[in-house]
Amino acid sequence: MEELKKTILDLWLPSKWPRLVATATISLIGGILSLSLWAPKIGLTLTELQISTIRIVGTPWLLLVALALIHYLVVREKNSSLALRPWKIRDKKTLTIGEKYDLFDNDGNRITRITLKQISNQLMPEPYIRLGDAPLKYIQTETATFSFDPMGFIFPGQGVKSLPIDKPYSESLFVLSKKTYNEETDSVFSFSTQGHELFFRCFVDHINPAKQEVELDVYFLKIEKV
Numbered sequence: 562m563e564e565l566k567k568t569i570l571d572l573w574l575p576s577k578w579p580r581l582v583a584t585a586t587i588s589l590i591g592g593i594l595s596l597s598l599w600a601p602k603i604g605l606t607l608t609e610l611q612i613s614t615i616r617i618v619g620t621p622w623l624l625l626v627a628l629a630l631i632h633y634l635v636v637r638e639k640n641s642s643l644a645l646r647p648w649k650i651r652d653k654k655t656l657t658i659g660e661k662y663d664l665f666d667n668d669g670n671r672i673t674r675i676t677l678k679q680i681s682n683q684l685m686p687e688p689y690i691r692l693g694d695a696p697l698k699y700i701q702t703e704t705a706t707f708s709f710d711p712m713g714f715i716f717p718g719q720g721v722k723s724l725p726i727d728k729p730y731s732e733s734l735f736v737l738s739k740k741t742y743n744e745e746t747d748s749v750f751s752f753s754t755q756g757h758e759l760f761f762r763c764f765v766d767h768i769n770p771a772k773q774e775v776e777l778d779v780y781f782l783k784i785e786k787v
Contacts, residue, residue: 757785
């Protein structure tokens with residue numbers, strides 16, 4: 562029963578304030594219906610006719626006011642949510658060497674172009690978070706080198722290697738190994754909270770040296786006010 566009540570509340574009153582109004586209204590109605598029981602305990606001397614009148618008149622008005630208030634709160638929250646226009650992409654893309662992947666936002670603007678440059682074995686930082694002053698260790702592993710154009714502000718995780726680039730500095734070069742257990746250390750990422758909110762994350766899901774293919778996992782989120 563409790564799970565059913567919770568499910569109904571999630572469907573009809575998914576946010577805090579409408580739920581509080583509904584809960585308060587149910588409590589007040591319960592109090593009106595049991596008025597003959599608790600009124601004498603607090604010193605109220607009411608006749609059965611008075612109690613009946615309060616029930617007949619008070620209950621509908623209480624319900625009407627509560628429904629109007631809940632409607633107002635729900636509409637206000639809905640409009641507030643609609644004022645934020647989210648755009649989210651979660652994509653997996655398999656690239657061969659030299660192949661490009663273009664990531665666009667909801668306005669058709671290209672956020673970045675990702676190009677697979679090469680697949681190789683390299684010494685890479687271990688994909689484990691260091692504690693304190695523990696030295697960074699390296700392991701030999703399969704890697705994929707990507708360029709990100711335009712360069713923007715893309716940062717490497719601890720398990721990613723950044724490569725130097727030549728002028729005119731129009732791209733970023735990163736060496737990524739296959740993601741292990743830690744998304745943060747094995748990804749490149751970018752974010753911004755100026756004007757609108759942007760978040761970009763990319764990691765390698767699989768490397769196939771035989772086919773010279775790499776599977777990327779790309780996530781992009783943009784939230785702006787309409």
